[in-house]
Amino acid sequence: MFQKDTSNALPITREIYWVGFFEESTHLQCNPYLLLDDREVVFFDPGSIPDFPQVMRKVIDLINPAEIRWIVASHQDPDVCGNLAVVEDVIDNPELQVAAHINTIRLIQHLGIQAAFYDVEAHGYALRLQSGRELQFLHMPYLHSPGAIVTYDAKTKSLFSGDLFGTISRNRDILSTEGFPESMNSFHQAYMPSNQILRYGMEQLERLEIQRILPQHGAVIEGDQVGVAIEHLKQLPCGVDLLE
Ligand SMILES: [Fe+2]
Ligand SMILES: [Fe+2]
Numbered sequence: 001m002f003q004k005d006t007s008n009a010l011p012i013t014r015e016i017y018w019v020g021f022f023e024e025s026t027h028l029q030c031n032p033y034l035l036l037d038d039r040e041v042v043f044f045d046p047g048s049i050p051d052f053p054q055v056m057r058k059v060i061d062l063i064n065p066a067e068i069r070w071i072v073a074s075h076q077d078p079d080v081c082g083n084l085a086v087v088e089d090v091i092d093n094p095e096l097q098v099a100a101h102i103n104t105i106r107l108i109q110h111l112g113i114q115a116a117f118y119d120v121e122a123h124g125y126a127l128r129l130q131s132g133r134e135l136q137f138l139h140m141p142y143l144h145s146p147g148a149i150v151t152y153d154a155k156t157k158s159l160f161s162g163d164l165f166g167t168i169s170r171n172r173d174i175l176s177t178e179g180f181p182e183s184m185n186s187f188h189q190a191y192m193p194s195n196q197i198l199r200y201g202m203e204q205l206e207r208l209e210i211q212r213i214l215p216q217h218g219a220v221i222e223g224d225q226v227g228v229a230i231e232h233l234k235q236l237p238c239g240v241d242l243l244e
Contacts, residue, residue: 006021006022006172006174007021008058008061009034009058009059009061009062010174012033012174012212012214012220013156013158013212015035015036015037015156016033016034016035016036016156016158016214017033017034017036017062018031018032018033018174018214018220019032019033019034019055019058019059019062020032020047020051020055020174021051021054021055021058022172023051027168027169027170028079028168028187028217029169029171029172029217029218030045030047030048030051030079030216030217031045031174031214031215031216031217031218032044032045032046032047032051032055032216033045033160033214034059034062034063034068035153036062036063037129037130037131037133038129038130038131038133039129039130039131040067040068040069040070040129040130040131041063041067041068041069041070042068042069042070042071042072042129042135043059043068043070043071043072043087043091044071044072044074044151044160044214044216045072045073045074045080045081045160045162045216046071046080046081046083046084046087047079047080047081047082047083048078048079048082048083049078049082049083049086051079051083052083052086052087055083056087056090060090065090065091065092065093066091066092066093067093068091068093068096069093069095069096069097069129069130070096070097070098070099070118070127070129071084071087071088071096071097071098071099071115072098072099072100072135072149072151072160073098073099073100073104073108074100074148074149074150074151074160074161074162074163074216075100075101075104075144075145075147075148075149075162075163076100076104076107076108076145076147077145077163079216080162080216081098081108081111082111084098084108084111084113084115085111085112085113085114088113088114088115096115096116097115097116097117097118098113098115098116098117098118099117099118099120099127099137100117100118100119100120100147100149101119101120101121101137101139101146101147101148101149102119102121102122102147103145103146103147104145104147104148104149105117105119105147107147120137120139120149121139125137125138125139125149133153133155134154135151135152135153136151136152136153136154137149137150137151137152138150138152138204138205140162140164140201140204141197141201142193142197143163143164143192143193143197143198143201144163144191144192144193148162148163148164149162150162150164150205152208152210156211156212157209157210157211157212158210158211158212158213158214159205159208159210159212159213159214160214161213161214161215161216162215162216163187163191163215163216163217164201164215164233165184165213165215165218165221165229165233166184166187166188166191166215166216166217166218167179167183167184167186167187167215167217167218167219168186168187168190168217168218169183169218171183171218171219173219174219174220175219175220176219177219177225178219180219180221180225180228180229181225181228181229181232182232183218183219184218184229184232184233184236185236187217187218188233188236188238189236189237189238189239189242190238191239192238192239193238193239193240194238194239194240194241195235195236195237195238195239195241197239198233198234198236198238199233199234199235202230202233202234203234205230206230210226211223211226212226213226213229
């Protein structure tokens with residue numbers, strides 16, 4: 001069977017790269033991504049301290065880390081931004097800013113980060129890059145944290161979705177559709193608070209034209225599967241729905 005080379009950064013599109021790696025001992029694969037814009041690079045959910053050496057090696061193989069001008073933290077979890085203090089040291093760009101929701105910033109400022117924070121709410125949930133490209137943020141409250149956000153890149157119609165659309169699995173192929181959409185069930189049932197809240201989030205996403213979803217766990221969702229994924233999660237009982 002064809003095996004993708006996951007020992008290096010993996011291109012998802014011409015501008016978007018997966019810089020994660022497959023950890024033998026976990027079923028919760030973490031996916032950091034780079035968006036290479038014309039003049040600057042955006043780094044999504046860089047990850048944890050244990051992941052740092054391998055993730056950063058892939059970043060350095062691909063770009064000069066000082067080109068990273070923005071880090072987007074979808075929420076405050078250690079698998080999302082536990083390594084920010086060491087990542088920013090390697091990036092060594094005095095202009096680096098960390099974009100996040102204020103409910104996330106209040107928590108991750110305790111990580112001892114030197115970079116300035118970019119409060120997405122205070123900036124109209126948008127970030128304009130030097131090229132003119134605009135990234136749009138959507139607040140996904142309580143999915144699964146109060147300040148959870150997703151990022152939409154209209155140019156490539158890509159959604160960097162954080163924990164939403166994630167999977168817990170042994171699947172070691174970021175582009176695999178094996179078991180989809182039920183593959184998303186266990187993670188959302190365990191980590192998302194309720195169907196009511198999950199449905200609210202999905203209804204925000206339905207308004208966007210999305211070609212691919214890039215989750216922080218599991219596999220990339222593309223094409224017709226995007227709609228299937230949103231519909232599936234809209235009806236999925238989770239969290240408190242399952243307590244009885
Ligand atoms: Fe999380
Ligand atoms: Fe996560």
